[in-house]
Amino acid sequence: MRKVVVAAVLAAGMAVLATAAWGSAKAPQGASSASNAGSALVKCGKTRLIGLMAPFTGPAASIGINQVHWANFYKNRYNRTHKKKIKFVNEDTMLGASNGTAEAVKGAQALGSNASVLGVVGPAGSNEVKATTGALKGAGLVFVSGSATNTTLTTDGTRTGFFFRTVPPDSSQSKSVSAYMVNTLKVKRVYIVDDQEAYSIGLADEVQALLKAKSVSVSRDGVSQSQSDFSAIINKIPRNTQLVYLPWQLPPKGKAFGQQMKTLGRGGIKLMGSDGLFDPAFSGLGNHVYDSFFPLNTSDARVAAFKKSHGGNSELFGAPSYVAAQVVTGAIDRACKDGKATRAEVRRQIKKTNISVKTSLLGLPVRFDGRGDIVKRPFGIYHSVKGVFVRVA
Amino acid sequence: MDWSLFFGELVSGLTLGSIYALIALGYTMVYGILKLLNFAHGDVYMVGAFVAFFVLQWLGGPLSPAVTGWLAIAIMFAVAMLACGALGVGIERFAYRPLRNAPRIAPLISALGVSIFLQNSALLLWGPQFRDYNTFDLIGVKSYSIGKNFFISNVQILTIAASIGLMIVLTLLVSRTRAGKAMRATSFDREAAEMMGISVDRVISFTFFVGSALAAAGGVMFGIVFGQIFSLMGFTAGLKGFTAAVVGGIGSIPGAMLGGFLIGLTEAFSTGYLPGGSTYANLYVFALLIAMFLIRPSGLLGSPVIRKV
Numbered sequence: 001m002r003k004v005v006v007a008a009v010l011a012a013g014m015a016v017l018a019t020a021a022w023g024s025a026k027a028p029q030g031a032s033s034a035s036n037a038g039s040a041l042v043k044c045g046k047t048r049l050i051g052l053m054a055p056f057t058g059p060a061a062s063i064g065i066n067q068v069h070w071a072n073f074y075k076n077r078y079n080r081t082h083k084k085k086i087k088f089v090n091e092d093t094m095l096g097a098s099n100g101t102a103e104a105v106k107g108a109q110a111l112g113s114n115a116s117v118l119g120v121v122g123p124a125g126s127n128e129v130k131a132t133t134g135a136l137k138g139a140g141l142v143f144v145s146g147s148a149t150n151t152t153l154t155t156d157g158t159r160t161g162f163f164f165r166t167v168p169p170d171s172s173q174s175k176s177v178s179a180y181m182v183n184t185l186k187v188k189r190v191y192i193v194d195d196q197e198a199y200s201i202g203l204a205d206e207v208q209a210l211l212k213a214k215s216v217s218v219s220r221d222g223v224s225q226s227q228s229d230f231s232a233i234i235n236k237i238p239r240n241t242q243l244v245y246l247p248w249q250l251p252p253k254g255k256a257f258g259q260q261m262k263t264l265g266r267g268g269i270k271l272m273g274s275d276g277l278f279d280p281a282f283s284g285l286g287n288h289v290y291d292s293f294f295p296l297n298t299s300d301a302r303v304a305a306f307k308k309s310h311g312g313n314s315e316l317f318g319a320p321s322y323v324a325a326q327v328v329t330g331a332i333d334r335a336c337k338d339g340k341a342t343r344a345e346v347r348r349q350i351k352k353t354n355i356s357v358k359t360s361l362l363g364l365p366v367r368f369d370g371r372g373d374i375v376k377r378p379f380g381i382y383h384s385v386k387g388v389f390v391r392v393a
Numbered sequence: 394m395d396w397s398l399f400f401g402e403l404v405s406g407l408t409l410g411s412i413y414a415l416i417a418l419g420y421t422m423v424y425g426i427l428k429l430l431n432f433a434h435g436d437v438y439m440v441g442a443f444v445a446f447f448v449l450q451w452l453g454g455p456l457s458p459a460v461t462g463w464l465a466i467a468i469m470f471a472v473a474m475l476a477c478g479a480l481g482v483g484i485e486r487f488a489y490r491p492l493r494n495a496p497r498i499a500p501l502i503s504a505l506g507v508s509i510f511l512q513n514s515a516l517l518l519w520g521p522q523f524r525d526y527n528t529f530d531l532i533g534v535k536s537y538s539i540g541k542n543f544f545i546s547n548v549q550i551l552t553i554a555a556s557i558g559l560m561i562v563l564t565l566l567v568s569r570t571r572a573g574k575a576m577r578a579t580s581f582d583r584e585a586a587e588m589m590g591i592s593v594d595r596v597i598s599f600t601f602f603v604g605s606a607l608a609a610a611g612g613v614m615f616g617i618v619f620g621q622i623f624s625l626m627g628f629t630a631g632l633k634g635f636t637a638a639v640v641g642g643i644g645s646i647p648g649a650m651l652g653g654f655l656i657g658l659t660e661a662f663s664t665g666y667l668p669g670g671s672t673y674a675n676l677y678v679f680a681l682l683i684a685m686f687l688i689r690p691s692g693l694l695g696s697p698v699i700r701k702v
Contacts, residue, residue, distance in 0.1 A: 058625070061521030196672060222672040226629055228619040229409055232664035233671045235401030239542070252523035256620045263534055264401065265544040281525075 039140070039344050042116060044336035047085045050328050051111035051141070053104065053122030053132070054321070058094035060225070060249055063276065064124055066318030067146055071121055073306050074325040084336070086329050089114060093123050095249075101131035108132035112139025118335070118346050119144070119328040121321060125249070126150030127198035129163065137162045140343040142350050144328050146321030149173065149275070149294075150202040154371040164350055164372040166323040166362070167294045168379065170199075173274065174206035176379040177245070177292050180393050182214045184381075185270065185290075187242040193233065193257075194222045195248045203247040203274055225250060230257045234264050243270040251279035258285035275379070278317060278389065289384040294320060295377045297363030323361055327353050397542035402665040403658070408549045408618060410657020411556035415611035416634025417641065417649035418563060419481075419604030425580045425644040426600050428497070432504040433484055434608055435631015436511035441477040441609025442622040443515065445469035446524050455527035462532035466617065470555075473613050474606035481605025482598045490594070508631075515624040523623045526616040552614045559610055560650050563603065567646060576600055580644070608634075629675075633660075636682045642695020651693055656681070 052071055055064030071088065079085045091107030104123050111117050112135050120136060120143040123129055129148045136143050137159060144164045151169045153159065181187050190211055194204040204220065211218050219241075221233055225248075234257075237244060244261070248254055254277040261267055262285075272290040273282050283289055296319055297303075307314045331349035335341035355366035364377050382389035416438055423431045448469045453459045460468070488507045492500040528534055528548060535547045567573035578586040579596045587593045615630070616622045633656055641652025656678055663677035664670040670677070685692060 055521075057516055057521045062523055065522065193671075222669075224672075224675070226625075228615070228621060228626070229405070231405035231408070232402055232661040232674070235398055235405060235661075236665055236671075239397075250523075252525065252621050252623075255525070259529060259534070259620050262529075263536055263544070263546040263548070265536055265538065265542075 039342050040115060041340050041342055042118060044084070044118075044332070044339055044341055046083075047087050048118060048329075048332050048336065049087055049089050049114070049116045050325070050332070051091060051107075051114075051117050051120035051122070051143075052088035052325075053091045053093050053107050053111070053120060053128070053143075054124050055095035056090065056092040058092075058103075060095035060124070062252060063147075063249060063317050064093075064095060066315035067122070067124060067321035068318070069310060069315055070146075070306065070318035070320075070322040071325045073302075073309070074322045074329070077302075078325075078329060084333070086325075086332075088121070089117055091122075093125070093128050095123075095125045095128060101125075101128050104128040104132050105135055108135035108139075112136060112141060117141065118332050118341060118343060119350075121146070121324045121328055124148065125197065125199060126153055126202065129153055129159075130198065133159045133163070140347070142328070142331070142343070142347045144324040144350070146318070146324040147275075148199070150198050151206065152202065154373050160371055161347060161351075164327065164353075164368050166320040166327060166366065166374060167275070168377060169373055170203040170206055172377070173292055173294075173379045174203060174210055176381060176393070177272070177274070178207050178210035178214070180290075180292075180381045181211065181243060181245075181272070182216060184393065185243065187216065187270070189217045189219075189238070189241050190243050190245055191219045191221070191237050191241045192245045192247070194220070195225050195246075195250075195253070196222050197225060197249065199249060199276070200247045200274075204245070207245060207247070225253070228253070228256055230260050231264060234261055234266060237261075237266060237269070239266070241266075241269050243272055245272045246277060247274040249276035251277050251281040254279075254282040255285060258282070258289065276317065278382070280387070283382075283384040283389045284387045285384070287384055287386075291382045291384075291389055292379045293382060293389075294379055295362050295364050296320075296380075297361060300361055300363075302361060319361060323355070323366060326355065326360075327366065330355070398665055400539075400543045402661040404545050404549055406658035406661030407654065408552050408657070409660060410637075410654035411553050412611045412614055412618075412630070412653075413633050413637045413656050414650045414653025415556055415559065415607045415614070416630060417637035417653045418560070418646065419608045420635050420638040421641070421643055421646060421649040422576075422600050422604045424638070425646075426576065426583075426597055427489070427493075427500075429489060429500050430504065430635070431484075431489075431604075432501070432631065432635075433488075433507035433511060434604070435627035435629075435634060436508050436515075437477050437481055437484070437605045437627070438608040438612040438615075438630055438634075439515060439622070439624065439627030440480060440511060440612070441473040441605075442612030442616045442626065443519055443524070444476045444609065445473040445613040445616060446526065446622060448472045449526065449531070455531035458531065465531065466613075470610060470613050473609040477609030477612075478602040478606040481601035481608075484605075485598055485601040490597075508627075512625060512627065519624060521624060523621045525621050528617050528620060548618050552618050555610070555614065559607060563607070564646060566603070572596075572599060633678065636678060638692075639682060640685045640692055642692025645692065645694045645696075648692055648694035655693075 054067045093104035124147045126148040149170045151171045192204050194200040208218050270288050278291050278293040331346050334349040335345040360366045380391050381393035383392045419434045458465045488503045536544045575591045575596045637652035637656045638649045641648030660674045664674045
C-alpha cells in the first residue's frame, strides 16, 4: 500500500513538473501569437459589440456602477445619433471580491472567445488590468480603462499596444498631491493608510517617496477593502499627525474612516483622499477634507445631462469611462469603414485617437502616447467647503 | 507603555468582540442542539442589519426620524430581531429539518446553499452599494474623554452594554426557564428528551429563533457603530463568529461569549501592536483558531467528547 502511495505521489510530482515545463516552453509562442492575435475578419453589421468590464457587483460595486452608468450614457447618446449602433457585452469583475481577480479573468476569457466583440471598455482596477492582460492580449482585444491608474501598467511594456487609459497615471496624481501637501498645507507629519490593492499601494508608495524626499515624516499602514472597523488602526495614529492620506477606491469606506476618526478624538486631523474617494460621501465629512481628482470638465453640458437623468447624482468617478467608450467606439467606427474589421485594425485605430478638447469631457484633448497614456495633465486638488468639493489647485 | 493606545485598542476590541460574541452565540446554540454548523448564520446577521436600515427609512430616515433617535434605534433592534428570528425559524424548517436524519454532510451543504442564497438575494433586492445608518445624524455620536487621551463614544458604550445585557438575558433564559431546560435536555440527548414529552421540533425552532435574533442584534450594532452595511458583510463576520464559537468551545454559551471577546481583542491588539498588524489582523485571528485546535481542540470552555469505543 505504502509503495502505491509513494508511486502515486511521484507520478503526481512528475505530472506537475511536466506541465510546468510545457507551460514555460509554450510561453514565448504565446507572446508571439499575441502580436498576431485578432486578425480574424468580423462583419461589423448594424450593431457593433464592445465588452464592458466593471464591478457590477461586489465590494467595489458602488463605484463600478458609476462607470457602468457613464458608459451606458455614452452608448445611449451615440445610438440616438448614429445609424450603426453599439451594444455592450457586460462582464462583472467583482473587484475586491474574496476570490481576487478570478471573475475578471473569466470575463476577459468570455469576451476573448466572443468573435463579435471588437474592443473592451475596462477593467476598472489596476490589479484587474494586470490579471486580465493575458486573456485580452491573447485574444487580440484592445482594452481601455477609465480608472486603472497604477503607473507600471503602461511602463512595464507588458501590454503596450493593447492597453490604453483615459485617466492620467498615479505618477501624475502623486506629484500633485505631495506638492499640495508640502507647499500649500505645509504639513510635516503625514500618516498614509493604503487599502492593499494594487492601485492604492502604488499610489501610496509614490506619495510616500515624494514626501520623504521633502523631509516630511511619513508613517504607513494598511487596511483591507472589506474592513469597516477602523478604530484599531486610528488608535495608532499619533495625535500630532497633521494629515492622514487615504488612497482608497471606496467612498463609503473613506466616510466611515473619517467618522470613526471624529469618534476617537482625532477629528481635527486633516484628511486627504485620492480620486477614488471623490464623492459627496467623503466631502460631507467636513472642512478638514481634501481630495485629488483626475482632469474633468465639470461644466460640460453632458455632466449636467447625466446628473439630470440619474436622480441628481453626477457620479463623476465614472466619467472617464464615458471617454473610454468614446475612444473604443471611435476606433471601431474607423476600422469598420468598409463594413468589416479585425481586432488588430481596432487596435491600430485606437492609437490614432484624437478627440478634441470640446468633445472629450476631460477638459483636455484625448491622444495617446506610445505607451497608452493620455496627454498628461496634473490632477486637480479639491477642498471640501460646506460638504462640497471646491477646486483649490 | 502608551496607555492611550492600549485603552483605545481595548475599547475597540471589546466593541468588535461584542458583535462577534452575539454571532458566536447563534453558532454555538445551534451546534449544541443539532450538531450542525449553520453557515447561513453570518448572512442572517447581514439581513438583520438591512431590516433595521429599512425600518429607519420607514421611520423617516436619520435626518428627520418620526420618533426620537434613541427610540428609533430601539424599534430598529426590535423589528430586526423579530424578523431575523422568523427567518431563522424558516431556514430551519425548510433547509435543515428535512435533512435531520440525513448524513451530516447534507445539512452542512444545505447551510452553505442557504448562505449563498441569502447573499445573492440581498445583492439582487438591495443592490451592491453600501447603505449608511448615519448614526451621527440620528443620535449624535458623542465622545467621552477619560483623562487626556482616552476616548470612548456613546455608541461603543451602547454596543458593549447592550451585548452584555443580551448575553445575561440568554444565560438566564437557558438556565432558569422551562424553555431553557428543554433546550438543555434536547442538547444532552434528543431522543430521550422526545421520550420525556419535549417537543423537540419546537425547541429547535425556538433555538433558531433566539440565535438568529441575537445575530440580527449584532448586525444592527455593527451598522450603528461602523456606519455602513453591505450585502456581503455577513461572510467575514460569520467566519469570525464561527471562530469565536470554536475558540470558546463550540456548544458552550459562556465559551461563545468569551471567544467573541477574545477574537475582537486579538484583532484590535494585533492591529495596534504587532508588525503589519492592520494588514495581517485576520492572519493573527485565524492563527489563534489553528493554535486552539492544536492545543485544546474542545475550545477554552468546551468539554471533550467521550465516545464509546
